[in-house]
Amino acid sequence: MAEKHGNLSINSENIFPIIKKWLYSDHDIFFRELVSNGCDAITKLKKLDMMGEYSLPEDYKGKIQIMVNPEAKTLKFIDNGVGMTADEVEEYINQIAFSGATDFIAKYKDKTNEDQIIGHFGLGFYSAFMVADEVHIDSLSWQEGAAPVHWECDGGTEFDMREGERAEVGTTVTLFLNEDVLEFCNEYKAREVIKKYCSFMPTEIYLSKENTTDTQTIDADEKLDTDTVVEEIKPEKEEDKLRYKIVKRPELLNETTPLWMKHPNECTREEYLEFYRKVFMDYKEPLFWIHLNMDYPFNLKGILYFPKINMEYESIEGVIKLYNNQVFIADNIKEVIPEFLMLLKGVIDCPDLPLNVSRSALQNDGFVKKISDYITKKVADKLSGMCKTEKEEYEKYWDDISPFIKYGCLRDDKFCEKMTDYILFKNLDGKYLTLPECLEVKKTDPDEAEDTAGDVDAKESKENDAAQGHEAKEDAQTEGGQKIENAGSVEDEAEDAAGAEVVDADGNVISAGAGDDAEEEEEDEEEKKEKVIYYVTDEKQQGQYISMFKAAKMDAVILTHNIDQPFISQLEAKNEGIKFQRIDADLTDTFRAKTNKKTAKELEAAAEAIGKVMKKVLKKDKITIKVEKLKNKKISSMITLSEESRRMQDMMKMYSMPGMDMGGFGKEGETLILNANHPLVQYVMDNAEGNNVNMICEQLYDLALLQHAPLEPEAMSKFVARTNDIMMLLTK
Numbered sequence: 187m188a189e190k191h192g193n194l195s196i197n198s199e200n201i202f203p204i205i206k207k208w209l210y211s212d213h214d215i216f217f218r219e220l221v222s223n224g225c226d227a228i229t230k231l232k233k234l235d236m237m238g239e240y241s242l243p244e245d246y247k248g249k250i251q252i253m254v255n256p257e258a259k260t261l262k263f264i265d266n267g268v269g270m271t272a273d274e275v276e277e278y279i280n281q282i283a284f285s286g287a288t289d290f291i292a293k294y295k296d297k298t299n300e301d302q303i304i305g306h307f308g309l310g311f312y313s314a315f316m317v318a319d320e321v322h323i324d325s326l327s328w329q330e331g332a333a334p335v336h337w338e339c340d341g342g343t344e345f346d347m348r349e350g351e352r353a354e355v356g357t358t359v360t361l362f363l364n365e366d367v368l369e370f371c372n373e374y375k376a377r378e379v380i381k382k383y384c385s386f387m388p389t390e391i392y393l394s395k396e397n398t399t400d401t402q403t404i405d406a407d408e409k410l411d412t413d414t415v416v417e418e419i420k421p422e423k424e425e426d427k428l429r430y431k432i433v434k435r436p437e438l439l440n441e442t443t444p445l446w447m448k449h450p451n452e453c454t455r456e457e458y459l460e461f462y463r464k465v466f467m468d469y470k471e472p473l474f475w476i477h478l479n480m481d482y483p484f485n486l487k488g489i490l491y492f493p494k495i496n497m498e499y500e501s502i503e504g505v506i507k508l509y510n511n512q513v514f515i516a517d518n519i520k521e522v523i524p525e526f527l528m529l530l531k532g533v534i535d536c537p538d539l540p541l542n543v544s545r546s547a548l549q550n551d552g553f554v555k556k557i558s559d560y561i562t563k564k565v566a567d568k569l570s571g572m573c574k575t576e577k578e579e580y581e582k583y584w585d586d587i588s589p590f591i592k593y594g595c596l597r598d599d600k601f602c603e604k605m606t607d608y609i610l611f612k613n614l615d616g617k618y619l620t621l622p623e624c625l626e627v628k629k630t631d632p633d634e635a636e637d638t639a640g641d642v643d644a645k646e647s648k649e650n651d652a653a654q655g656h657e658a659k660e661d662a663q664t665e666g667g668q669k670i671e672n673a674g675s676v677e678d679e680a681e682d683a684a685g686a687e688v689v690d691a692d693g694n695v696i697s698a699g700a701g702d703d704a705e706e707e708e709e710d711e712e713e714k715k716e717k718v719i720y721y722v723t724d725e726k727q728q729g730q731y732i733s734m735f736k737a738a739k740m741d742a743v744i745l746t747h748n749i750d751q752p753f754i755s756q757l758e759a760k761n762e763g764i765k766f767q768r769i770d771a772d773l774t775d776t777f778r779a780k781t782n783k784k785t786a787k788e789l790e791a792a793a794e795a796i797g798k799v800m801k802k803v804l805k806k807d808k809i810t811i812k813v814e815k816l817k818n819k820k821i822s823s824m825i826t827l828s829e830e831s832r833r834m835q836d837m838m839k840m841y842s843m844p845g846m847d848m849g850g851f852g853k854e855g856e857t858l859i860l861n862a863n864h865p866l867v868q869y870v871m872d873n874a875e876g877n878n879v880n881m882i883c884e885q886l887y888d889l890a891l892l893q894h895a896p897l898e899p900e901a902m903s904k905f906v907a908r909t910n911d912i913m914m915l916l917t918k
């Protein structure tokens with residue numbers, strides 16, 4: 187062919203400095219582009235063979251060789267694909283590819299934020315100039331009679347083309363590296379980058395050092411025709427084999443059929459685990475995985491692993507690697523993968539993705555949204571399916587996966603809808619219940635429960651027999667025994683007791699609704715509709731309340747994770763009639779002895795009197811003081827903290843700036859409940875002016891506080907000193 191010197195048809199003065207500067211942050215991407223071109227060329231040649239237009243040699247094996255040469259400061263990409271004729275180089279490299287690169291630059295040169303470009307697809311061949319001062323192409327086309335072509339360009343707008351010397355069909359691209367990026371011709375660096383981008387490309391990729399003197403030793407029977415023997419190693423003992431020292435073989439760096447490309451039925455558990463270890467370098471076994479495999483309406487394959495998350499010690503950071511036809515694009519592209527799934531580890535391969543567009547365009551791409559929705563749906567299907575058919579396994583994983591699922595519910599409405607019935611709640615007995623199971627009504631009779639606790643005297647027990655009979659009948663209909671109580675049902679139950687006369691702890695007949703006005707009944711109706719799920723946030727701190735609940739055969743669920751508060755708030759917002767209440771938020775009727783209206787009035791009056799004394803002694807005006815007749819006579823005092831106030835306080839704490847005074851919000855909604863059934867409280871009621879009343883009041887308050895939260899340091903010192911004083915009294 188005639189030598190040719192030409193001008194590259196572009197308007198820009200020189201696009202290469204722009205390419206170099208602009209793609210600076212991930213300029214290793216040229217590896218991916220040049221290897222991809224080689225892969226494409228091999229695929230094309232195989233297709234020509236299949237179509238009968240070309241005949242591949244018997245022993246043909248498509249492969250890409252990458253050769254580093256630190257001395258010459260070059261990098262070579264050699265493929266045995268279709269190759270190019272001079273005309274094709276003219277068309278594809280001088281015109282199309284160049285104009286492609288120019289368009290690309292023109293489109294994005296004003297975007298200062300490099301992050302806006304996904305993977306820089308579309309830059310192709312010219313990405314070589316990001317790192318090379320000069321690039322050569324040596325190619326021989328598959329076409330019969332084609333002459334080899336040599337093309338070179340030194341990074342300006344001019345190129346030279348002449349007949350080349352390449353003797354085999356295929357292409358060699360040689361990069362003469364810029365002094366700033368010589369690291370790329372270091373074998374180790376090259377391996378790292380190739381592994382990053384090309385680990386799963388569909389053609390074998392070999393790395394070697396040009397003219398290397400490195401050697402390796404092999405058994406004689408392993409020798410290949412391509413090996414260069416440096417030395418024969420004679421066996422020392424007769425029974426040993428003959429060995430050869432050979433020039434180090436090129437190293438195969440990729441896996442051409444990654445696990446996600448196989449059908450799930452063909453993959454073994456060990457293969458999934460092996461793949462996980464290799465790709466994510468995580469030697470902890472994942473909990474389980476989902477193999478995505480779909481061809482319609484779009485092509486998507488992948489494997490998502492649920493890693494074992496230890497929330498207390500590690501921050502959760504997943505990795506989802508995105509591939510396009512086995513070519514790595516990037517990690518964690520949130521436009522394609524729903525954000526909450528970023529906690530997982532996995533690979534997604536979607537050849538249909540439009541990757542040469544900006545991220546903002548991806549966000550608005552309906553197709554990308556569909557992919558994202560599909561992934562979400564698949565994950566929800568897998569989880570709900572597991573909950574339905576492998577409940578035991580699901581329960582086993584629950585503690586690990588629950589923060590992830592709850593986070594998903596908070597972030598994604600559709601996921602939330604699908605998962606709501608498969609969220610598990612661990613109850614006080616360590617059993618896992620679904621939300622519907624939690625809400626199943628357990629018509630508990632407080633008195634029967636109290637009997638079991640052994641804290642009710644015989645009189646009370648007998649008096650409530652009527653209600654118990656009813657309870658037994660109901661219980662038989664309630665599946666699984668102990669359920670979380672339906673607020674409002676307790677009172678109704680007692681009153682419904684088929685005309686039975688219900689008597690309070692003092693022997694007074696309760697009016698059982700006869701005297702109640704219509705308004706009260708309406709309120710009951712309202713209450714009935716609202717289902718309360720009690721919860722515990724700290725099993726140790728709320729231990730006293732847990733004991734009370736257990737004694738009363740009431741249940742609660744354990745919600746100790748940070749994410750639980752926003753999660754339950756969302757559940758409440760989305761499910762009218764469901765209310766979550768911390769175990770110490772209020773005194774439920776279950777714990778109160780039944781009283782008639784007269785006693786209630788008396789207690790109110792007593793509360794007012796004792797309240798004054800208490801407030802004065804404790805120097806707290808905000809505190810609410812109630813006097814109740816608790817069935818458990820061992821409890822003298824307890825604190826409740828209204829759910830709303832507590833949530834508000836928690837929120838304020840969470841958002842408070844350092845140093846912000848929280849005092850204004852402190853303890854609002856706090857109620858001190860004094861048990862009129864306890865002799866100490868009775869003593870205070872009867873002896874408001876008594877000698878030790880102050881001390882008793884303070885002690886009652888501190889004891890109540892202690893069961894609810896740790897004491898502040900100052901309060902603790904006072905408590906200890908006072909307790910000593912009280913013990914001194916015992917010595918007298």
Ligand SMILES: Nc1ncnc2c1ncn2[C@@H]1O[C@H](COP(=O)(O)OP(=O)(O)OP(=O)(O)O)[C@@H](O)[C@H]1O
Binds near residue numbers: 270278279307310312
């Ligand atoms: N190793 C190669 N063997 C044969 N043809 C090649 C080779 N490298 C490049 N080409 C030809 O040059 C053209 C332009 O390459 P370039 O990498 O710039 O863009 P592309 O591969 O078409 O698309 P992309 O921008 O997605 O990489 C290719 O389409 C191909 O026809």
